[in-house]
Amino acid sequence: SQTIHQWPATLVQPVGSPLSLECTVEGTSNPNLYWYRQAAGRGLQLLFYSVGIGQISSEVPQNLSASRPQDRQFILSSKKLLLSDSGFYLCAWRVGGPYNEQFFGPGTRLTVL
Amino acid sequence: QQQVKQSPQSLIVQKGGISIINCAYENTAFDYFPWYQQFPGKGPALLIAIRPDVSEKKEGRFTISFNKSAKQFSLHIMDSQPGDSATYFCSPKGLNQGGKLIFGQGTELSVKP
Numbered sequence: 172s173q174t175i176h177q178w179p180a181t182l183v184q185p186v187g188s189p190l191s192l193e194c195t196v197e198g199t200s201n202p203n204l205y206w207y208r209q210a211a212g213r214g215l216q217l218l219f220y221s222v223g224i225g226q227i228s229s230e231v232p233q234n235l236s237a238s239r240p241q242d243r244q245f246i247l248s249s250k251k252l253l254l255s256d257s258g259f260y261l262c263a264w265r266v267g268g269p270y271n272e273q274f275f276g277p278g279t280r281l282t283v284l
Numbered sequence: 285q286q287q288v289k290q291s292p293q294s295l296i297v298q299k300g301g302i303s304i305i306n307c308a309y310e311n312t313a314f315d316y317f318p319w320y321q322q323f324p325g326k327g328p329a330l331l332i333a334i335r336p337d338v339s340e341k342k343e344g345r346f347t348i349s350f351n352k353s354a355k356q357f358s359l360h361i362m363d364s365q366p367g368d369s370a371t372y373f374c375s376p377k378g379l380n381q382g383g384k385l386i387f388g389q390g391t392e393l394s395v396k397p
Contacts, residue, residue, distance in 0.1 A: 205385075215328070215373065215387045228384075263328050265385075270316045270335075270377070273385055275327030 173198035175277040177262050184283055185229070190235075190249040192279050194262030197243065202264040204245040206237055209259040221245060257283045287311050290388030291372055297395050303361040305391045307374030310355065314376040317350060317357045322371045331372070332359070364395045381386075 174197045184190060196202055206218040217230045219237035227237050234253060238246045245262060262276040289308045297303045306336075318333035334357065339385040341348045346370045347360040357376070361368055374388040 205374075214389045217384070217387075220384060230384075263327070272318065272330040272332075272333070273320075275329065278325070278327050280325075 172241055173264075173274065175262060175264055175274055175276040177260075177279050180277065181280045181281060182282070184281065185253050186254055186283055187270050190247070190252050190256070190281070192247040192262075192281075194245040194247075194276055195243055196264045197251045199243070199266055200262065203244060203265050204239060205265075206245065206247050207261040207263065207264040209278075210257075215261070218247070240264060254283050257281055286362050288376060288386050288388045290391055292390065292391060294392040295394070297361075297364045297393065299364065299366060299395055299397050301364050301395075302372075303359075303364045303368065303393055303395070304357045305372050305374075305393070306356060307358070307376065307388050308354075308356045309376050311376070311378060312355065313378035315379070316377045317348065319346075319348065319359045320373040322373065322390075324370075325395060328371075328373055361393075365395075366395045366397050369393055369395050377391060 176195045177267050203222050205220045207215045208218055209215055219229055220225055221227050221239045224239055224242055235249050260279045263273050265273040291306050294322050315336050319331045320328040321331040322328040332343050332346050332348055334350050336352055339350050345362045350357045372391045375385055
């Protein structure tokens with residue numbers, strides 16, 4: 172069966188510090204991978220998505236970046252965090268096909284102080 | 285460009301009542317209409333989905349109603365329970381979207397005992 176892991180689960184970082192969030196998927200091959208941010212526990216803002224290794228599409232201009240060094244690994248990074256980067260970060264995957272569901276990870280709660 | 289409009293933003297229902305959440309869309313190419321359910325501190329998960337070849341789909345207490353001419357689909361929760369308290373997202377999709385998904389703004393449902 173497929174599983175998706177995210178770590179860390181929670182993170183408190185000072186403004187200006189770097190960030191690295193990792194997401195890995197098991198039990199599937201060549202998934203589409205996604206990073207979302209959810210502020211105030213509400214809407215899902217798509218940040219990045221990837222349809223293959225090294226292929227990253229950015230949806231929102233910001234101080235975040237994403238990388239996909241391996242087929243089932245997706246990393247969200249920042250060189251200098253801002254207060255506005257606080258939120259709940261969700262990684263998700265789905266396999267190709269237009270009507271396949273999207274599976275979300277457990278999320279990382281990031282607080283920037 | 286707001287392709288999906290979800291309403292209401294929040295909803296309070298008494299236990300045993302009916303919860304109704306609506307999703308209006310603009311893109312007539314959408315042909316898959318899922319609802320996702322998210323509990324606090326967790327990632328969203330697929331709850332129920334419908335294809336436009338039927339106007340209604342029922343799974344237990346959850347029903348999707350689809351109105352193609354109005355470009356709208358709704359989630360009905362019958363006999364609402366406190367355990368249904370969560371945030372609900374619609375995420376209509378079409379073949380021309382590729383890997384990118386679009387989510388509604390979310391509806392926070394609270395079922396009072």
